[in-house]
Amino acid sequence: MANTMAKSFLQVAATEEAAPPLRVIQMEGVAILKIIKHCKDHSPTLVTGQLLGLDVGSVLEVTNCFPFPIREEDEEIEADGANYQLEMMRCLREVNVDNNTVGWYQSTLLGSFQTVELIETFMNYQENIRRCVCIIYDPSRSDQGVLALKALKLSDSFMELYRNNNITGEKLREKNLSWVDIFEEIPIKVSNSALISAVMTKLKPNTPVTQCDYDRLRLSSSSLMERNMEFLIECMDDLSMEQQKFQFYYRNLSRQQAQQQAWLQKRRAENMTRKAAGEDPLPEEDPTNHIFKPIPEPSRLDSFLITNQIANYCNQINGVSGQSLNKLYLMKALQED
Amino acid sequence: MASSERTVLQLSSSSQNLSAKVPALVIFNICDCYVRRPDQAERVIGTLLGCVLPDGTVDVRNSYAVPHNESLGQVALDIEYHHTMLISHQKVNPKEVIVGWYSTGLGVNGGSALIHEFYSREVSNPIHLTVDTGFTNGELTIKAYVSHNLSLGDWQMAAQFQEIPLDLRMEEADGVGFDTLKATAVDKIPNELEVMEASMERLLALIDDIYKYVDDVVEGHALPDNNVGRLISDAVGSLPKLPASVFDKLLNDSLQDYLLLFYLSSITRSQLILAEKLNTAAQIL
Structure with missing residues (x-):
């Protein structure tokens, strides 16, 4: 009996293995509104919460969520947090x-979410649930009348490398993995129950213009741009630091290789003389010598993440300036009227 | 002497001009709970969280459902559940306290008075929100009440539920987009450019409306309305009067600023791609 049970579990596990890849996140309106409320209430403090839902084939349904209290660096409180989570679920x-x-979901400031912590949280979640997703919401961009909601997951190939701690140049070349391949964005679908749809249809105000329209058509976007540029410049500094690390590493590496060559030549010459004298040659390697100790290669992870952030800021700047151009031309047309 | 003979029917509550603000999230939450209600349950009830503003307005901000049982004039409320949830919610947002309770269905019934009494012990003067999820009259009725105790001396006679004005705040829902929330399924969240386009189209439609109205009035098809006229003149007046050359300069300066930023971010991106290639390709053999 126990045997058949075990077998059936195995079978279940095997069939799950073959499950189709995650294609779409289907979110309920109530979950979206809850996330927005939590993130906005605490903005600019960054907050997180848990997503609840169902995993159906290639669709991951997010039907509800609950917020986490703001975390503090204290073990007692950490245990408290775990209790809170269990209690809430119950x-x-x-x-x-x-x-x-x-x-889980988390708020972010202008999309500066690509951090090592995010990856680590992901790995933690991934251990327990095979398919998980992170929803990122940016309350700072809602001032522009934009719903900045994103669903992310780590790509499988990156996860494998990260798990084996293999983020070095060689492995990355082998896997052909670049910074774009760390995160995968998954399209979000929105669904609502028929009841909510009916209620909303009844409640929709009849005003032709909403606050959102005002926000979107506001001409000034300089403060947003300014902050974006600030972050971009900061990231650039970080990136150049990372680059220096690599240069340092390569310089050390080439110095070491030159030393190794010199040592080898000396040893060979010595062996020649020993041979001439009829003695046994000395081995051509000496593991005790410090010049043969490999220099550890710095991880590429940080520079990858920074690159990702920079790309994100660039995209945002492009987006906002594109919109501003649109608005300016609209303004021009109005003035000419 | 006279006062002792008079029997006074007292309204115990003092706040007369109470009103309630309810965000879309709470309505969504209630509907979601109603959809997920247990078998045979006729209605769902739950706690409303929020705060009371200085002017007496009750600002409802959040809600959670509380399991309950109702049969033949008896109501069993899971009080322990209610308290656990309250503590959990206050860990996240300590400023949100109990302000009342909600129930689905049309209006108030006998059980409501009992539940209201319970909430009155939790907080003074709670509000009661009803959402008619059954569309009983073919209409969506959302109402808020406060209860007044009718007492005769020390003897409580009855509780009277009095309707208070209700303000449904839709800003958050607006941020998501009504079109997204109204449909049962939307394939994707509209991106920045799409929402921008929609806003511009609405603006153009409004301008067209104004043109049409003005033309109609001028040609005598429509009755002129002074208020509308004044509003239009205000709107036109709010556009700064600038000579063409100044406006062009302003416009071009801004255009150039944005183009510069555009260029800068594009060049950064191409540099990134280049750097990445060099970095991973670099190896010493």
């Missing part, structure tokens, strides 16, 4: 909310 199950963790 309570939500009692009112028939989907009781299955599918990932």
Whole structure:
């Protein structure tokens, strides 16, 4: 009996292995609104919370979520946090909310979310749930009337490298992995229950213009741009630091190789003379010598993440300036009227 | 002497001009709970969290459902659940306290008075929000009440639920987009350019409306309305009057600024790609 059970579990595990890859995140409106509320209430402090939902084939449904209290660096409080999480899950199950963790959400400031912590959290979650996702919401961009909601996951090939701690030049070349391949963005679909759809249709105000339209059409975007540029410059500094590290490493490496060559030549010459004298040759390697100790290669992870952030800022700057150009031309057309 | 003979029906509550603000999130939450209600349950109830503003307005900010059982005039509320959830919510946002409770269904019934009494012990003068998820009258009825105790001397006679004005705040929902929230399924969240385009189109439609109205009035098809006229004149007046050359200069300066930023970020991006190639290709053999 136990045997068949084990077998069936195995089978289940095997069939799960073959599950289709994650294609789409389907979010319920209520989950989106909850995330927005939590992130906005605490902005500019960055907050996180847990996503609940169901994993259905290639679709991951996010039907609800709950916020985490702001974390403090204290072990006692950390244990408290775990309790809080369990309690919340238990309570939500009692009112028939989907009781299955599918990932977490977090707020961000202008998209500066690509950090080592994010990757580590991801790896932690991934250990327990096979398919998880991180929803990133940027409250600072809602001033522009934009819903900055993103669903991310780590790419499989990157995860494998990270798990084996293999983020070195050689491995990356082997896997053909570049900074663009760390995160994968997954498209978000929105779904609502029929009841909510009906309620919203009834409640929708009849004003032709909403606050969002004002926000979107506001001409000045300089403060946003300024902050974006500031972050960009900071990241550039960080990147050049990383580059220096690599240069240092390569310089050391080439120096070491030159030393090794010199040592080898000396040893060979010595062996020649010993041979001439009829003695046994000395070995051509000496592991005790410090010049044969390999220099550790610095991890590429930091520079990859920084590159990702820079690319993100560039995209945002491009986006905002593109929109501003649109607005300026609209303004021009209005003035000419 | 006279006062002792008079029996006074007292309204115990003092706040008369109470009103409530309810965000879209709470309505969404209630609907979601209603959809997920247990079998045979006729309605769902839950706690409303928020704060009372200095002017007496009750600002509802969050809510959670509380399991309950109702049968033949008896109500069993899971009080322990209610307290656990309250503590959990306050860990996240200590400023949100109990302000009342909600229930689905139309209006108030007998059980409501009992539940209201419970909440009155948790907080003074709670509000009661009802959302008619059944569309009983073919309409969506959302109402807020406060309860007044009718007492005769020390003897409580009855509780009277009095409707208070309700303000549904839709800003958050607006941020997500009504079109996104109204449909049962939306394939993707519209991106920045799409929402921008939609806003511009709305603006153009509004301008067209104004043109049409002005033309109609001028040609005598429509009755002139002084208020509308004044609003239009205000709108036109709010555009700064600038000579063409000054406006062009302003416009071109801004255009150039943005183009510069555009250029800068594009060049950064191409540098990144180049740097990445050099970095991973670099190896010493």
